[in-house]
Amino acid sequence: MDDIKQLLTIEAIKQLKARYFICLDLKDWSGLRELFMDDATFDVLGARKVSQPRSTQADPLIEGADAFVAYARERLGPIVSAHYGHMPVIDIISDHEASGIWAMEDWLYSATGTLHGQGHYHETYRKSDGCWRIQTLRLTRLHVASTM
Template structure:
């Protein structure tokens, strides 16, 4: 795989984590294709069909609403990135996240520490790598 593409995709995912943790929703929106598919159905138990969202605007609205009055810290590790074409790639990232629900937060827990994987498809549009699909699966969730 081309080194530039690999580094650009790593930077894209780093911006994703930073945008969520700083609640920079405008930045988050710029990281996705307009028709992005975000699938977080298997990131909760029981599976929640409402967490399959088609369209970047819907995803940003959903995550910004869910994290209102909360704080988070996301970490991505050990990326496995494969270039599948001149302008396409796929990746798997090990991840862990912490979410602290604040007063009057709608989340059903006080704190969450999750472990899992992001499975993603990327496309390069107008010279920029973007997330076209992302799916989060969890292998463990600890809540208090």
């Protein structure tokens, strides 16, 4: 892949991730669904509070884009959220595959309190029908401050 094509691919993946954050915060569930491969997998154990022991975490590996959107709608639908992605490191594997790590920060506001977290998204991407989509997503947290 030449340098220009590589830069255009990286920009397309940055736009994909920006749409992910925007769709989450605006509760655009159909827009969110379009960003994933049908058979995408999601490891969101890192979305739980850092202080909560892993053995008690109820969120399993989520298989399938529809299942993830239902999960996000249930968890984020009733609250105000602000998600941010920073400093991506995107590696182009082939014309149709890439991987990336994003530093992340989120703020979640509910009637019962506030959660502020920092961590990373670890993702893989696949190009299908001319569009880049998320194939796998794993969220890890470095810090959580929560009154929820």
